[in-house]
Amino acid sequence: PEGTTVTVGDDGTATVTYPDQSTDTIKGSDLVRPATDADKYEPEGVEITVNRNTKLGPTEAKEAIKNAQSLPERTTYSWADEKLPDTSTPGQKDGWVVVTYPDTSHDIVPVKINVKKDAESYAVTPNNKVSVDKGEDVDPASLVTVTDPDGKQVQLPAGSIDWKDGAKPDLTTQGDKTGSVEVTFLDGSKKDTDVTIHVKTDAETYDPQAQPWTTTVGKTPKADEVISSTDKNGKKMPSDANYTWKTEPNTSKIGEASGEVTVTYADGSHDDVPVTINVKDKLNDNEKYHIYGKDGLKVDKGQTLDPKDAIDVKDANGKETTLPEKSKVEWTKDKEPDFSQAGKDVTGEVTVTYPDHTQSDSVPVTVHVTGESDKYKVAPRDGVTVQRGGQVDPETTVVAQTPDGKPTSFPDETTHKWVTAPDTSTTGNRTGVVETTFPDGSTTTTTVSVTVEPNQSDKTTPKVPAKEPVANTSSLTDGEKANVQKNVEDANKDEN
Template sequence: TLPAWAVVNPAGVGSGNPDISVPAGQVTIPVAVTYPDGSGGVIDVVVTVGTTDAHDNQPDYVDTTVEPGTATTIAAPLNSDGTAPPAGTSYAPADATTLPAWAVVNADGTITVNPDISVPAGQVTIPVAVTYPDGSGGVIDVVVTVGTTDAVDNQPDYVDTTVEPGTATTIAAPLNSDGTAPPAGTSYAPADATTLPAWAVVNADGTITVNPDISVPAGQVTIPVAVTYPDGSAGIIDIVVTVGTTDSSENTPIVTPITTPIGVVPPATEGIGNEATFPPGTTVEWQTPPDVSKPGTTTGTVVVTYPDGTKDVVTVPVTVEVPAGPTDAVENTPIVTPITTPVGVVPPATEGIGNEGTFPPGTTVEWQTPPDVSKPGATTGTVVVTYPDGTKDVVTVPV
């Protein structure tokens, strides 16, 4: 019954060295004693085997949450009363083959974790082997919760936008559905620069500058935008930009034939019947005026220029007629009156026509070529008199 870990020597000295497999508790060892006279007896010695370090310590880790792309050091485990295991305690993975590649169990009990964005979100249990100074040991589990990536936590979207050709517009950076912005440090770029329209620029802050000119066809254009979050996760957001129609596609000039007296070029607006319906800022001009030098039918080319820069060009039929009676230019003859004026002052053209008051209402008198009044002396200017019927007289006025 003598335990294997106990020795009683003839001198009566007992020694014991129970290993960590020996259960804690009292063990009674009977010792036979023989005296010199041959008599003897039995003496009991009670040996109390103490508890192991593994029994006396029950350390535990604090379960930890870590975000992908973020390195974290988990503190060494402590006993429930806050004390540390004895000095000399060491730690190692309980099973190195199942230890995640992103986790390191350090000998001092700390654990370094650094999951990248490829690690799925969820709980991971890491078993840690602990060895105490007395050789006893155990296994402690630590639960590490891997958080979700920024790409999972954020689902920003752009507001689809309509832009008119020839108009620059800045589209705001995308927001999450609750109105919050993605985290600071999020960056944006074209998902495919080779397909990005030349009239669109994706800025690093997520805004998009669009400025389609009038050559861009009307319709919807989808622009994919690559978003990269601070943790390295990423995604693609599509924005739909609708390019509006041009003024020229929304307006069609209605040609109206014109009849005009010989020698009178009519206003180009007379050849467009719906000019009043065009957007404000539209101009209607002769691109090629009609030849009104002789009676008959001819044509002129009118260009309609809209505010967005687009144009329509149409051909207008023109009938040139000889008036039944004499023209205003035949019935009126301007009387030239010399003008005296201070240096530097261009006088009104009417001062050079002595009988301007006799002309029919609606007649205009204007300088065709103003006189040079930059220095003293005699000079001339050319005055054009335009009568209500469109006929004209041109005279030279001494100044």
């Protein structure tokens, strides 16, 4: 009632005096308790930053308390289990830290966790400068090294490292070229890194070599005749190279004569090649005639090619000619090309035995065995999608075209298989490599692109119902399992 007063004694006991002077007493033990550490301290939350997929523990919990250094010794820090933040995706997350004091009292403090994008926490380092031949294609993934926050090298799914749009360097001309590589991480974040590629001069690409040459007294061969059509590494010398004598050999007497040829390439670079000429008073047939493997040779699968049709012949003056009568042209023993491999470039060697019984050196030739892979162009199909974790049929990722790019159909019994299947464990654009095998056995490979989209579990977070009481939490009975199932279904029935 109005006019009632309350007085409190030293022990906390409260005396209530009413207007009529009657009283009630409340014991101090019912009204007061000793103050706890939680009453004395006020921990403050602060935003912390962590890498994606960081397992949050006591260290991070303490970092999330701004004034942790002002709290008592032996205070511990932990995360409220039921509200543990998800660090699997980047962004700002809410969390709650349990601050437990030495007297076992505690506070629960709301905090913010900033989960960094992979692009912020991973390092992308350009590799040492790579050297390539002009026109050579370079895999951008070979140009950089990706390391995780701990400094360990990681391998990203195929297709994660590509040229940044508009930043692929021109590798058709010599010199140091710069480009930009774009790395797409598993969380979809991206990082660009500049790289340098050295495009070699022709002189750096080719290593020309002299070939044996015999001439007669007083006759100096042309410079291009004494240089082999293939370099020391088996590469065919470019057709637009120019050959000149830097030091012309002295052929005025019988014996060996030394000289030096300058090979000048189309890009202006050059090589100097020492040569030795054998000078005689009379030439044998194999010195009068020089054979070369023809370019652009083709034959249908299962057909044959006469070795005569695989070579060109020049005389000692470098002029095109024909072989003398009774010359025998053969495939070198055990070196006849295998014409059963449709769609392949096969190699062989040709040897000529002349009427004077001398023999040419074996000449290498390359023949393309035409197959169905030459009659069809296999192109990547646009707009291929798959849900995360799903499988992609390689047949659905390619289309058949004519050699000039017009749509057509694959022949019956054509098969497709993955050489490198796209990684569908994470969302984003992924690449794969498909091998197409035609009925005649010829094959071709195609790089394809697949868009991995979120699946239903990515789009849905199931609601968790109230806990079901059970006898043994590690071994539920069938009835208890049925109850839990119903609880989960009821909690999420509105989500269907």
